[in-house]
Amino acid sequence: MSERALAAVDGVTRAYGGVPVLEGVSLSVEAGVTAVVGPNGSGKSTLLGVLAGAVEPTDGAVRYPEGGPRSGSEKRVGYLPQRVPFRDGFTARETLGFYAALVDGDPDAALAAVGLADAADKRVEALSGGMRRLLGIAQATLGDPAVVVLDEPTSGLDPEMRERAFRAAARASDDAAVVVSSHDLDLVDAHADAVVVLRRGRIAAAGPRERLLDEHEVDDVDGLYRAVAGDADAIARGDNGGEAVHVAGVSDR
Numbered sequence: 001m002s003e004r005a006l007a008a009v010d011g012v013t014r015a016y017g018g019v020p021v022l023e024g025v026s027l028s029v030e031a032g033v034t035a036v037v038g039p040n041g042s043g044k045s046t047l048l049g050v051l052a053g054a055v056e057p058t059d060g061a062v063r064y065p066e067g068g069p070r071s072g073s074e075k076r077v078g079y080l081p082q083r084v085p086f087r088d089g090f091t092a093r094e095t096l097g098f099y100a101a102l103v104d105g106d107p108d109a110a111l112a113a114v115g116l117a118d119a120a121d122k123r124v125e126a127l128s129g130g131m132r133r134l135l136g137i138a139q140a141t142l143g144d145p146a147v148v149v150l151d152e153p154t155s156g157l158d159p160e161m162r163e164r165a166f167r168a169a170a171r172a173s174d175d176a177a178v179v180v181s182s183h184d185l186d187l188v189d190a191h192a193d194a195v196v197v198l199r200r201g202r203i204a205a206a207g208p209r210e211r212l213l214d215e216h217e218v219d220d221v222d223g224l225y226r227a228v229a230g231d232a233d234a235i236a237r238g239d240n241g242g243e244a245v246h247v248a249g250v251s252d253r
Ligand SMILES: Nc1ncnc2c1ncn2[C@@H]1O[C@H](COP(=O)(O)OP(=O)(O)OP(=O)(O)O)[C@@H](O)[C@H]1O
Pocket: 016, 021, 038, 039, 040, 041, 042, 043, 044, 045, 046, 047
């Protein structure tokens, strides 16, 4: 693991009912935006859950060199799961205020960072699905955690909101490792410093985005995805699968 890694998964396998959905995945992430892409069911949410400390690996481990999610009172890992169960009856500001009090964060700054300042006094049940997603991103980044894990932050958002969600993720990534799963390959292209392509629970490719595009002789992440996620032979050959893959962040741009 590199000295700059903020989180690392080592040889992680996760199985449900004896069926592995992640197999021998090793990865370390640094400051910057790391996008995890792959077909439906390839294990993205499971990997992000492991990174966030919310999913227990069946085998292997996740490590946080600067302290894990439960180290003292400081929040080290922020997590936006695929479904966020915000409680009805509270406004956006009150909702964030609850989390902010736990981690000494600023709810108004967090709302402004995702473009929700004008919606601060709206009750969460009155927010659109997209706005709830943005509120979830604000919640995950409260308290400036070193690792921010966002599971499909753009799902259900219109194009403008998608862009806004990725901008918010990028803004949080100066000192933090922001790990984002997404099917929006054009936004991944525009905002990700590093890319991880998962296929059938294994890493098909991982590394700084520019380097991967060069190595695979493709123009964009869509081309990379087609080259490695659509190529069954890549997995059969074990390209990167199971090996320790170091994912560099902004410092390698
Ligand atoms: N709690 C669970 N119990 C049983 N199987 C599960 C559970 N969570 C995930 N799986 C299975 O693990 C596999 C990977 O799921 P995961 O949600 O990690 O994939 P994904 O790449 O995030 O998919 P999507 O793009 O559709 O969100 C799927 O086959 C899924 O059905």
